Structures are given as C-alpha cells and as structure tokens.
Amino acid sequence: MKHKVMGVINLIHETDELERLTQGRCLATVPFGARYRLIDFVLSSMVNSGISKVAVFAHTKYRSLMDHLGSGKHWDLQHRQSGLFVLPPATDDIQEISRGDLYHFYQQRDYFNRSTLDYVVITRSHMVCNIDFEKVIQFHLEQEADITVVCKKQEDLLTGKARKVMMDEDGRITAIQDHYGRMSSDVSSMEMYVMRKDLLMELVETSLAQGQDHLVRHAIFSRIDKLRVFGYMYEGYLGVVNTITSYYRNSMNLLQPDVWKELFYQPGPIYTKVKDEPPARYLGGSKVTNSLIANGCRVEGTVVNSILFRGVHVQKGAIVKNSIIMQNGVVGEDSFIQHSILDKDVRVEADRDIRGADSAPFLAGKRKII
C-alpha cells in the first residue's frame, strides 16, 4: 500500500450471540463458509489491500485463535519487520480484563508508538466481506476526514446486529446509534474505522482520562460534532454474523453462485489455515445438489442445500438438507438431518432423525454424539 497503514482487528467485547458455537472459542474463530473462520475475511482483505502489519487484540477464549493464526504465514504475514501480532490482554486483573477496548489499546501503546506507520484501520472479526481498504484510505484522504467509518446500505441484516449510521448529503456522519437504538436508517456501520495513528492515541488518552474506555461509544460518539467523521459506502457482499440466525442465513446465502463468486474472489482471494486435505470424494450413489463441499469430504449419501466443511463424511443412505456440518462431522447411514448446524467433530449415529426449523436451526455442540 502506498500509504503507511497498520491493521488492528479488535476482538474486545464483540457482540456475540452465537450460543454454543462460541462456548469454547471466540467469535473470530467461528467456522464459516465450509473452510474458513470468521476472522479470515477481514484479515485476507487487509493483506490483499497491501497492509503488512496486523495486530489482533485477542480478549477471551483465544486458544483457537492462536492455533488458527499461528505465525501468520498462511496469510503471508510472516515477515522480518512486520507481520502478524496477537496481543492478548496485558493484565491479569479480572476487573481490568473486562474493561473496554481503549483501555487495552492503552496497555499496548508501545506497540502503536514504536511503529512508523501513519494510519490505522481498526476492524472487528464478524463482518463477513471482501473489501479493498486501499479505496477506503483514498476516500479518507480525499474527504480530509479525521475518521472514516465503512458503512453498508442494506435493508435486511438477516438478524445480524450492527450499529446504525445517519449521514448528511456530503457523506458526513451526523449520528451513530447502537443496534437497539430507535433511529431509522438503512445504513449500517461495518465497525471499520480509518484514522491517523496519532489521533487514535490521542483519543485513547483523553477518553481514559475522563473515565471512558470504549472506542465507539465514548471516543467517537461524543466527538461526532467536533471531528470530521465520514461514511465510506461499501458495495460488496456483507454478512453481519453475530447471532445464530444471521450465521445460518448468511451461510445459506453462499449457496447462490453470485454471492460465492463475489465474496470469495472479489477483489482478492480469502486465505485460511491450510489443512492438506485430499480432494472431496463422491462415491457411486451420492446425490449432491446446490451445496458447498470442502476438500477431504467423503459423500456416499444425499446432500441438498447444505454446507460441508473439510473432512465431513456423509454415509450411505444418509440425507442432509439445509444444514451446516463442520469439520470432520460424520453423518451415519440412513440418518436424516434438516435445518441443523453441527459443530466440529459431531458424530451422528445411524438411523437418526434430526430436524430444526428454518427460523431456529438445531444446534449441536462440538464433539457431540447423537
């Protein structure tokens, strides 16, 4: 990237209503799209935009995060001078751990101050999209903005929860409200903020001095009149994934070839941890329609409108419909599964009948045996 930009993926207090899916992992590492984790989308976007230094502010349940990200080499973030930095809370005090993101940014202020990069792009992990941040920076400079917020005009967020944004004709943001607010606007904040690093550090210090420790709610909301805050309209596919229904419905959207082509390829590819699974095997008698199948799967039964993650085995006579089966799941012979989400390593024995509803899919936790 021409401009000197660092990425910050902020996992502190992300809205998370994914129930059992986040029981043992953070939102960022929830499996999504047959082979990815939620964080892969924003991380790949940053890398494809030429950002080569990314800090992930881990907060809680981050074992799976460390495991997934490793050294960052799968995202080409293993460099001598830059690369990937996972920063867990720098305190062991429970009270302090639960404080807001500004507090944690402050704890890691050395990380920011030592860097020679001028701009920061701060994002969350649950906005599933494929975005070119270079364009956002360009917009930021053209508008001479203090802060640019990436926004999306979308009437139905499929129950995903996002802040609402109000803008004037010039694109200047006049109000931001939490998702439960009563403001009527079909523009949502994608929780992606671009600003100079100096401004971020200034916001961190002044807000904390006033006893405020949340970036958006405190530092930005309260200065919306004083700062030039602009909205950049993102045009690509967006899935706000922080509730079970939004997880399910955004997953099912991937079955539309147009969404698949756009989200996974435009403007750049999405990277993830490489697993070296062999190609998927379809045996004689398998019937698969309108589905996403990852490598390492072995399909002997019927799969309709479903998503199979890597290494899933659908045995003879089994029928999987409108469902999501995560890594290494096994569906036993002659079992029937509909409207269900099975977490990793779930084993469905033979002759089982599992039915959820479209509006409330059945959810099985990791390693469950049914």
Add this chain to the structure above:
Amino acid sequence: MGRKEMIAMLLAGGEGKRLGVLTRDLAKPAVYFGGKYRIIDFTLSNCAHSGIDTVGVLTQYQPLELNRYLGIGSPWGLDRRDGGMTILPPYVKQKGGVWYKGTANAIYQNMAFIDRYNPEYVLIISGDHIYKMDYELMLEHHKRSGADVTIAGIEVDWKEASRFGVMHIDDEDRITAFEEKPKNPTSNIASMGVYIFTWSQLQKYLIYDEANRSSNHDFGKDLIPAMMKDGKNLYCYSFKGYWKDVGTIESLWEANMDLLADEPPLELSDESWRIYSVSPNQPAQHVGASAVISSSLITEGCLLEGEINRSVLFYGVKAEKDSFISESVVMPNVRIGEGARIYRAIIGEGAVIQAGVTIGSPDDDTITVVAVDQYVTNDHLLQEVEHS
C-alpha cells in the same frame, strides 16, 4: 553444521517426452495429478513423513514452473535453517558449465552439496513416481543387511518388466543379477528408481563413472552394473504397495482413475501420511442445482452445473449446464461450456471447451489430450486436439 545421517537427492529434471503437450512448458515432476497435487508432491511428502529434512532437488528441463511451485519448500516442512530444500540446477564452473549428462552425473556435479552435510547415507529418488513409502524403513533394511547400496524393488506385470531395471534376488534379498530394460526379462522385480547408498561407496563410484568415457552416467545403466561387477553388496528392499510410473498419457490417466475406486489402491485421505501440496487458496466447491456427480474426486474452487462421472477435477474448474464429463482428468481452471461432452480425456490447465463441443467418444478407448490453455471449438477440434 550438524552431520546428517541421510539426505535425499531428488531427480526432477525429467522432460517427460511421452506426456506430449502436457510437458511442453513443464518439467514432468510438475505435472498435475490426483485432483490437487503435482507428481513431485508424493516424493516430497514421503521425505517429510520419513524424517528426512535435507533434500536437494536437481532440476534441468523447463524449471521455471517447478521452481516457482517448490519455493523454499514450506508446504513439505522443508523450510529449515539447517538443511531443508535446496534447488540444484546445472551451473557454470571455472572450466565452463555442462548440462546434467545422466542421473549419476547429476549427483556427481553436486558432490560438494552432499559433502557439506557429510551424511552417512544418501537417498536417491525421482520426482516422476506416485507412491507412498517410508524411507526410514528402507534405511533400517540397508543398515541391517550391511549393503553398499539398497534398491527398492516391486513386483510388476511380466508384460511390463522390460520397461524397468529388473533384479534377481536370493533368500536374503541380496541382488544376484541386475539388468536395465532387458528385452526378455527373466525376473519381474523392477527397480523403483529409489536407492540408498552408503555415501563413501557412492562417492567412489561417481568418480569412477565420471572418468569412464564410454559411460552414459546413468544409475541403472552404468553405476549399479559397475558395483555389481566389483562384487559390492547390493540388496533389494521389497516394497509392497502402490507404485506407478506416470510417464505416459495412458499411465497418467490410469493412475488418476485408480483413485476413484471405492477402496482405492492409493489412499489419499490417510491422516498419518498426508500428501502435502501448495494450497491454491480456493473456496469450497460449489455444486449447483443441476449438477449430478458420482464416483469422482473434486477439489476446491470448482463451480459445477453439469454431470460428472468417474472423473478427477482440479481446482477452479467451471462446468456449465448440461455439460457431461466422463472418465476424464480435468486440470486447474478449465472451463467447460454448456452442453459440451467429454469422454476419456485429459484436459490441460486453463483450456476452454466451448459450448456444444464433444471430445472423445463413449465407444472409443483412446485417450484424448487437450493442451494447456487450448481453446477448443467444434471447428478447430481436429487441429487442436492431439490424440495420444
């Protein structure tokens, strides 16, 4: 630098002439195989699983794509500080440079590389074969028998034996006779082209062989017979398992079809022996509403609307509505237009098969090959498609 017990020298300079258009711009080890691999992935993964962390890859013919693919060896765990993968192309020395004249000469020219690690044993392998083999077990056999060289051998069909170097062995696996590509083979134990040499012996014979002007500088033709003649200890390590030389269009096609059996002779999903390869970073395959798929092996990034039966599809293949693919190998990023029909074919990377085109025939046993990046229309079919 620590001394290594055994290092591997991987011969990857093969031109693969008999693969025709598939190796026009590509060394044979870089040819695609099995839905997501290249041929060389198998030997490199064998090294990784056999605890070999130092591999010299000898390249010569069309190395560009192969070098790019191998990189610094990360996918095979060979990006090491001490050892790892080193690409060894022929190079210019003080007295001028020469191509590798034969397999033995290729090793001879890189003796300085081997000496750097001062190994006790050297494993010589080639990047042309499909098999899963634990070289550590072979090394144990080598040490136990006190051999100067151990040659991996496999029983082949008598009909095929004349294509290989064949060995006669006694009850203790000692090689009593060795013939390179005999017209009338008297044994069906074929050399797999996998050798473990005690380095001091190999060194000696490489120098002898280099000085011999009438030599072809080839392991099978010259070096092994010379050791045989001198009464050295040559042993055979009998390998039981799947092994295939995919040097021809027919064998490449057959080896791909072998993977489609319900119980394939070569299991790719064996978790303890994963075949590593460079990830193409593609999303999960999208099987469309009109797709019908059976008995096939299909990789990420495919977008399928057609009917696919007994075929191997690499990443990024697009098969449109009403297309039909049967008993074929379709390499990466091929586009198959609406209503196109493909029987018994190998379609090279990036080829485009226009709507309505038919390739091959359901009643014909020959295998049709479409070259890399070929654009096939009904009008150009005869010129553009090469029959093997």
